[in-house]
Amino acid sequence: MDTIKQIAGIPLFQGLSPEYLRDLSAIAIEQVVKRGQGIFSEGDEGKGFYVVISGRVKIFKLSLEGKEQILHIFGPGEPFGEVPVFAGSSYPANAEALEKTRIFYFPREAFVDLISKTPSLALNMLAVLSLRLHRFTALVEDLSLKEVPGRLAAYLFYLSDKQKGNDDLALEITKVQLSSLLGTIPETLSRILSKMTKERIIATDTHGRIRIVDRKTLEKLAQGEIRLSQPNF
Amino acid sequence: MDTIKQIAGIPLFQGLSPEYLRDLSAIAIEQVVKRGQGIFSEGDEGKGFYVVISGRVKIFKLSLEGKEQILHIFGPGEPFGEVPVFAGSSYPANAEALEKTRIFYFPREAFVDLISKTPSLALNMLAVLSLRLHRFTALVEDLSLKEVPGRLAAYLFYLSDKQKGNDDLALEITKVQLSSLLGTIPETLSRILSKMTKERIIATDTHGRIRIVDRKTLEKLAQGEIRLSQPNF
DNA sequence: GTATTGCCTTGACTTAGATCAAAGAAAAAG
């Protein structure tokens, strides 16, 4: 298919001249991965990075006991696995497709050459990494300074923003995945969702849709101003 | 004093021609901050970034209840506050001097201009941000998948590596700061240190020096292979 | 289309680590 058109549509490559887009499409290698299939593992030597064309990819860490922490979930147009390209190291985490996913692979050397010749590409990549640092800062804050209900509340706002500010949210991922993204386990997530429902902060539709009922209270939860009331009394 | 020499010694600026070093020293603004003095706050509009010349700076987040999570501690030669330069946003965390510290401030616009003209500077900056993402990945893993003794063990190895692989470590920061860096509180840190001492994994010298006694067990703790034995029995 | 696998929820229990309190030691500040 038309590789150039697909590459031209990737935000990271906005503002590049047609000539450079042609260069990029010459070095890009297409790959299709099935749901549940790994793309790279923590510690693998990284000789290039990827961009999602269609589908979704999760980036995650595993503990020895098998607990998983999802760091990101990337969709169409988003690059991943760039760290070893510039730091000369190995991938710091694992990548796996959440569904059937098409990706482009860009080998390191040719890409670094291109970046040296095109300042706007360098600045785009700097912006991508900076934004990612920004998000990581928020993740560390969540894990260290907020309780699980607060993290969930923050995630619901993130979803609402992404879905045009709507109150009626489609939960794009399973609750198992959401719990891993929030740094907790499915049981805890389930309990907190039912507590929020009982307190009329949210309403849980059938089939995983969640409706924000009390935005104000949810906001206070996300900020850590209030807590969910305790089971006793 | 000789600004150019100091700027030439900053790793981020390695490989730059004397001409560009002169340009940099022309836009750099020197600043001296006292121990405990803030440099920027979360949410401040970021119009430039900083490099530590001497002294130390902590980057941290605060919760509403006042709990602090330290994200980094930066020393001489290390840049900080770059995120808003490239992401066009505000500082995602707070910065404060741990002691009397001299820093250079580089205004955004002039720096972005220079980066556009010098690919090696762009690649250096990409390497710095990538390395920082790598470290954040480890921090998230620690906070989410490891217990406090494991994080402490990992920190002791980090210190040992930094101090020439020695077993006898100088703790460079107070235990209050260390607990904030590990995502816990001083009481918990104190208890774990004394437990590790009782189990002959470390020995605590007078005046905050720590000696690694049982490297093997400490390694297993850091990997999460074993736990500190419980108080009972 | 039935079987098997993974998802989701609820209950009983355990626990790592936080909170509160207090007091001595060390280090800045004046």
Next chain:
DNA sequence: CTTTTTCTTTGATCTAAGTCAAGGCAATAC
């Protein structure tokens, strides 16, 4: 040098969230 602040430790208690267990439901797979 002396006062005040910050650091550090130990004990008693509390609690958010994890573990273990089990049952029903939904969705892939064969």
